[in-house]
Each structure stands twice: as structure tokens, then as C-alpha cells.
Amino acid sequence: ETGVTQTPRHLVMGMTNKKSLKCEQHLGHNAMYWYKQSAKKPLELMFVYNFKEQTENNSVPSRFSPECPNSSHLFLHLHTLQPEDSALYLCASSPQAGGSYEQYFGPGTRLTVT
Amino acid sequence: DAKTTQPNSMESNEEEPVHLPCNHSTISGTDYIHWYRQLPSQGPEYVIHGLTSNVNNRMASLAIAEDRKSSTLILHRATLRDAAVYYCILLDNFNKFYFGSGTKLNVKP
Numbered sequence: 001e002t003g004v005t006q007t008p009r010h011l012v013m014g015m016t017n018k019k020s021l022k023c024e025q026h027l028g029h030n031a032m033y034w035y036k037q038s039a040k041k042p043l044e045l046m047f048v049y050n051f052k053e054q055t056e057n058n059s060v061p062s063r064f065s066p067e068c069p070n071s072s073h074l075f076l077h078l079h080t081l082q083p084e085d086s087a088l089y090l091c092a093s094s095p096q097a098g099g100s101y102e103q104y105f106g107p108g109t110r111l112t113v114t
Numbered sequence: 115d116a117k118t119t120q121p122n123s124m125e126s127n128e129e130e131p132v133h134l135p136c137n138h139s140t141i142s143g144t145d146y147i148h149w150y151r152q153l154p155s156q157g158p159e160y161v162i163h164g165l166t167s168n169v170n171n172r173m174a175s176l177a178i179a180e181d182r183k184s185s186t187l188i189l190h191r192a193t194l195r196d197a198a199v200y201y202c203i204l205l206d207n208f209n210k211f212y213f214g215s216g217t218k219l220n221v222k223p
Binding site: 002004042092098100104105108 | 146148160163204207213214
């Protein structure tokens with residue numbers, strides 16, 4: 001138990017569906033992250049929020065839309081996804097954004113796009 | 115983005131020390147060296163990080179070369195629970211980083 005929870009743990013959706021992934025951290029951190037982990041590919045950073053402000057968007061397609069209503073919650077809204085978007089989506093948090101801080105990861109949401 | 119190079123796999127005997135190497139020849143002065151590990155079907159777990167000096171915590175030690183172009187994660191006594199994929203990554207204060215393929219550590223009883 002890392003103090004970062006993600007729901008749902010598994011999600012199957014069609015290409016025309018709209019769904020959302022939720023992340024919550026109970027560590028009092030001020031930075032939250034979304035990562036994508038595809039089979040046989042390195043972990044990819046998608047979005048970074050620091051004190052509720054988005055500070056990083058690594059050229060992620062617009063069909064992925066993040067939302068950070070407060071420092072404890074992070075959402076990833078999904079719409080019109082493609083099969084190649086099937087992956088493990090990981091959320092993480094840290095005291096603040098930046099290299100001097102360690103990150104704590106949630107267990108991930110396994111997403112399958114059919 | 116600065117990149118890291120790690121061996122694809124390593125093997126160790128239980129209760130013996132393990133030295134996991136990482137090369138990062140293009141490291142910049144503001145890059146922190148982080149190590150994470152990941153078990154199957156789980157998110158990555160923080161192990162240790164440092165900037166210039168060697169670091170110790172309850173899980174491991176991090177030895178950083180004087181020129182910072184390489185580092186070594188040291189597990190002092192490997193257990194079966196340490197079998198995982200270990201990632202060495204560089205992270206700067208602008209969140210630019212490269213997560214490589216990692217080293218799969220196999221621990222033999």
C-alpha cells in the first residue's frame with residue numbers, strides 16, 4: 001500500500017465510449033502524474049500537475065484529457081480511444097514536482113480498448 | 115532527454131549482495147538519479163535517489179561515480195522478494211526524464 005489508489009483496476013471500453021480513470025493520494029503531496037506503460041515499451045510520462053497546475057503535457061493526443069480538481073485527486077478522461085491505447089495507466093504523486101522528490105505509484109488501471 | 119543504459123537481466127543468489135549498474139553518460143548537472151523497481155502487475159516502487167553523493171536507506175545503497183556518468187544500486191542481502199525489474203532513471207526539476215527498459219533481477223534460493 002503506497003498511499004495512492006486508482007480506480008477502476010481494470011477497464012474494457014469500445015472506441016466510441018467515454019470513460020474516466022480516477023487517482024487519489026493520501027500522502028499530502030502537491031504533485032501528481034499520469035504515466036502510460038505499454039507492453040515491451042518504456043514507461044511514458046503523460047501529464048504532470050504541480051499544486052493543481054498542469055506543468056507538463058508530453059505531446060499526448062487530445063483524446064486523453066486530464067483533470068486535477070485538488071492536490072489529492074487526479075482524473076484521466078478518455079474518449080474515442082484507439083486499440084493501441086490499450087495499456088497500463090499509472091498514477092503517481094510526490095511532495096512537489098521535480099527530480100529531488102521521490103514518486104509513489106498507484107497499482108494502475110489496466111485498459112483494454114476493443 | 116538524458117538516457118540510461120542497463121543490462122537486460124542479472125541473477126543473484128539469495129542473501130548475497132547485488133550490484134545493479136547503470137550508465138548515464140549524457141547526464142546533466144541538474145539530473146537526479148532515481149531507482150525504482152516493479153513487480154509483475156504492480157506499479158513501480160521507489161527505491162532510492164541521489165544527486166552527487168552516495169546515499170543509503172533501509173532498502174538499498176546508491177553509489178554514484180565521481181563524474182556522475184554511472185551509478186550502482188546495491189542491495190546488501192538479496193531476498194526472493196527483491197526479484198523485480200529495476201529501473202534507473204534521470205529526473206530533472208523540469209520533469210524531463212527517460213524511463214529505460216530496466217534490469218530484470220532474478221534471485222535464486
